[in-house]
Amino acid sequence: MPFIPRRVVFEEAALNYNIGKQMWKQFSSNPKIEIEVIEDRKRIKGIKGNTITETHQEAKKTLVVGIRKTFKFQSCKPSAHYQLPLVTGCTGRCEYCYLNTQFGNNPYIRVYVNVDEILKQAEDYMAQRQPDVTIFEGAAVSDPVPVEPYTGSLARAIQFFAGHEHAQFRFVTKFTDVDTLLNIEHRQKTTIRFSINADHIIQTYEHATPGLKQRIQAANKVAQAEYPLGFIIGPVILFSGWEHQYRRMLEELKDVLKSRQIAFEVISHRFTTRAKNTINKIYPDNTLPMDEDDRKFKYGQFGYGKFLYPADEMQSINSFFTQNIRDMFPDSNINYII
Numbered sequence: 001m002p003f004i005p006r007r008v009v010f011e012e013a014a015l016n017y018n019i020g021k022q023m024w025k026q027f028s029s030n031p032k033i034e035i036e037v038i039e040d041r042k043r044i045k046g047i048k049g050n051t052i053t054e055t056h057q058e059a060k061k062t063l064v065v066g067i068r069k070t071f072k073f074q075s076c077k078p079s080a081h082y083q084l085p086l087v088t089g090c091t092g093r094c095e096y097c098y099l100n101t102q103f104g105n106n107p108y109i110r111v112y113v114n115v116d117e118i119l120k121q122a123e124d125y126m127a128q129r130q131p132d133v134t135i136f137e138g139a140a141v142s143d144p145v146p147v148e149p150y151t152g153s154l155a156r157a158i159q160f161f162a163g164h165e166h167a168q169f170r171f172v173t174k175f176t177d178v179d180t181l182l183n184i185e186h187r188q189k190t191t192i193r194f195s196i197n198a199d200h201i202i203q204t205y206e207h208a209t210p211g212l213k214q215r216i217q218a219a220n221k222v223a224q225a226e227y228p229l230g231f232i233i234g235p236v237i238l239f240s241g242w243e244h245q246y247r248r249m250l251e252e253l254k255d256v257l258k259s260r261q262i263a264f265e266v267i268s269h270r271f272t273t274r275a276k277n278t279i280n281k282i283y284p285d286n287t288l289p290m291d292e293d294d295r296k297f298k299y300g301q302f303g304y305g306k307f308l309y310p311a312d313e314m315q316s317i318n319s320f321f322t323q324n325i326r327d328m329f330p331d332s333n334i335n336y337i338i
């Protein structure tokens with residue numbers, strides 16, 4: 001089911017760009033969608049629910065169509081050199097999501113229509129690093145896939161990077177709207193990764209996202225279109241029966257993807273005090289395992305501490321995924337288990 005926004009807010013200047021015009025045409029003819037035009041970068045007002053949770057949910061159904069004005073790209077270490085800012089925010093409502101802390105009260109999904117200017121800036125960054133390859137990440141602060149059928153901006157970026165020897169592009173998603181990406185000449189310069197989890201975790205914490213089967217089917221389409229493919233398994237959460245469920249998840253993957261080459265990244269659940277406080281405000285009834293006494297505290301590279309699973313549980317996660325991935329996907333790589 002594609003994402004259908006409840007309201008779309010256009011910044012005035014976005015309507016001068018082709019993508020903005022196309023989106024206006026698509027949405028303004030649908031009487032069920034509220035449309036608003038605002039001055040550029042003006043605050044978005046009027047999104048209210050009875051509780052913080054409701055307000056958050058409402059904001060997640062709001063799509064903002066704007067122009068990217070800042071052309072200084074954020075760095076994206078260690079997995080890439082730069083974030084490629086095509087989209088910010090996400091239509092999903094995963095309780096543990098890092099975007100809860102990042103965007104707090106303003107979790108709208110925002111798309112930028114001046115894609116050619118953004119890509120031109122990417123070209124400048126590449127030129128500075130040549131002959132080294134520059135890696136751009138398209139999903140550092142978003143899941144860009146649910147809005148792709150409206151913007152076509154990932155498709156544009158994939159085509160662009162296919163023509164640049166000294167660049168690579170990558171993004172990660174939980175969503176399945178990939179059909180418009182399948183017939184593009186990508187020259188294997190773009191890696192598409194899917195974020196997956198055990199069924200119990202998806203059902204309990206990953207609201208408004210597709211199920212495991214649908215994600216695997218979308219991944220299979222991408223693999224058949226010969227894109228390099230990866231899976232992020234995470235956040236790995238330990239619950240009663242976790243080994244059984246994560247094994248089943250890997251078996252489902254194997255049944256569909258057979259002996260394809262896959263790059264795996266495995267990320268165990270972790271949280272910061274700030275994230276815990278924000279999550280508890282937005283999802284007051286959440287059951288996420290966030291008791292500090294059960295965790296090991298570690299200072300992070302950005303100066304704030306994280307609560308990780310303790311060493312013995314990390315060891316169980318590590319052995320479980322190393323063994324099962326090696327057994328079931330002997331031709332694949334495990335990039336890291338953290």
Ligand code: SF4
Binds near residue numbers: 090091092142
């Ligand atoms: Fe966050 Fe990803 Fe879930 Fe979107 S799909 S809410 S980006 S964790």
